[in-house]
Amino acid sequence: MNRRALYDKCLRREPLSRAEAYALYEACPLQEIASLADRVRRATVPDPQVVTWQIDRNVNITNVCVSGCKFCNFHCKPRDRERAFVTTPAAYRAKIDRTLELGGDQLLLQGGLHPKLGIEFYEELFRSLKRSYPALRLHALGAPEVAHIARVSGLTTMETLRRLVAAGLDSLPGAGAEILDPDVRRAISPGKPGVESWIEVMHEAHLLNLPTSATMMYGHVETPRQRIDHLLRIRDLQARCPEGHYGFIAFIPWIFRSTGTELEREGITTRFSPLEYLRVIAVSRLVLHNIRNIQASWLTVGRQTAQVALHSGANDMGSIMIEENVVSSAGAHNRFDAEGIRAAIREAGFEPQLRDQLYRPRPWPVKTAAQA
Numbered sequence: 001m002n003r004r005a006l007y008d009k010c011l012r013r014e015p016l017s018r019a020e021a022y023a024l025y026e027a028c029p030l031q032e033i034a035s036l037a038d039r040v041r042r043a044t045v046p047d048p049q050v051v052t053w054q055i056d057r058n059v060n061i062t063n064v065c066v067s068g069c070k071f072c073n074f075h076c077k078p079r080d081r082e083r084a085f086v087t088t089p090a091a092y093r094a095k096i097d098r099t100l101e102l103g104g105d106q107l108l109l110q111g112g113l114h115p116k117l118g119i120e121f122y123e124e125l126f127r128s129l130k131r132s133y134p135a136l137r138l139h140a141l142g143a144p145e146v147a148h149i150a151r152v153s154g155l156t157t158m159e160t161l162r163r164l165v166a167a168g169l170d171s172l173p174g175a176g177a178e179i180l181d182p183d184v185r186r187a188i189s190p191g192k193p194g195v196e197s198w199i200e201v202m203h204e205a206h207l208l209n210l211p212t213s214a215t216m217m218y219g220h221v222e223t224p225r226q227r228i229d230h231l232l233r234i235r236d237l238q239a240r241c242p243e244g245h246y247g248f249i250a251f252i253p254w255i256f257r258s259t260g261t262e263l264e265r266e267g268i269t270t271r272f273s274p275l276e277y278l279r280v281i282a283v284s285r286l287v288l289h290n291i292r293n294i295q296a297s298w299l300t301v302g303r304q305t306a307q308v309a310l311h312s313g314a315n316d317m318g319s320i321m322i323e324e325n326v327v328s329s330a331g332a333h334n335r336f337d338a339e340g341i342r343a344a345i346r347e348a349g350f351e352p353q354l355r356d357q358l359y360r361p362r363p364w365p366v367k368t369a370a371q372a
């Protein structure tokens with residue numbers, strides 16, 4: 001491999017071959033690819049001195065789930081009466097009111113694959129939230145949930161997406177991708193809709209011009225090459241997005257947290273290496289030449305590693321997440337408030353800029369309804 005030629009290709013933001021992407025990940029020194037990714041980031045984003053962040057709240061629609069992913073402590077079976085919940089309208093109101101008070105503009109709504117909740121339930125939920133809070137953005141569900149709702153309701157996934165959008169869905173998170181590889185899927189989440197389903201639902205969302213994000217949860221049973229193949233699948237899917245449509249607005253890789261999970265009982269535990277994470281961030285920036293925003297996952301890797309990630313290809317710190325229950329329940333306990341995330345961005349040498357889900361700037365401090 002001619003390393004210089006490979007780096008030049010990255011700087012020209014051309015699509016890499018599989019062999020080139022493997023070579024970047026496996027054979028290039030970290031400091032070289034991190035600095036290369038930083039150069040590419042600076043050429044890609046509108047203002048290289050700015051690092052964006054967001055205020056939203058994860059609210060879980062339900063924890064009842066028939067999928068039983070081995071990395072997930074959050075879900076419970078439908079017959080588990082002690083733990084099972086479906087969030088009530090009163091609870092939504094309290095959580096949203098608090099989110100708005102803190103300057104948030106969005107709910108990240110996620111839940112399990114509930115065997116009894118079909119399209120009408122989600123339509124009514126989204127409509128009622130939008131009736132009460134018209135400006136609130138709903139970044140909700142994920143490709144596996146869309147596929148599941150379609151199955152429960154006897155609809156195609158395209159019909160399901162159309163109806164969800166008509167009811168108020170603003171954007172579709174990249175959740176549930178983990179590693180897009182059928183063998184990995186079989187090993188860690190055999191009950192979940194498969195890899196092809198994730199790709200198909202996301203492509204349909206792109207056809208509908210529904211903004212989406214993409215994710216990768218790594219560091220469990222996958223091989224390094226399966227991580228790269230995952231990136232290439234995301235890149236190729238983005239390349240199929242119609243011109244002028246949102247497609248994937250951001251890519252967010254994070255590390256598997258094992259505490260208390262079934263995978264941990266099988267002997268697969270978190271093997272977090274900050275240097276490996278920085279390599280993942282840098283290679284994500286270089287392979288995903290067609291996705292503008294790469295997010296540092298401070299929740300799973302902590303403040304300092306996230307700060308270094310901002311010099312290795314990432315341009316966004318994600319949300320302060322007023323509430324998060326899924327990753328936290330498997331051992332990710334990092335926390336930020338608005339001032340904390342802004343201070344961390346400044347300390348890393350950048351200017352913090354609050355944004356919305358579409359990466360449009362929002363003023364900070366946010367004027368709440370009470371102050372307006």
Ligand code: SF4
Binds near residue numbers: 065068073113
């Ligand atoms: S990760 Fe999602 S789909 Fe998998 S078990 Fe947990 S709630 Fe269910």
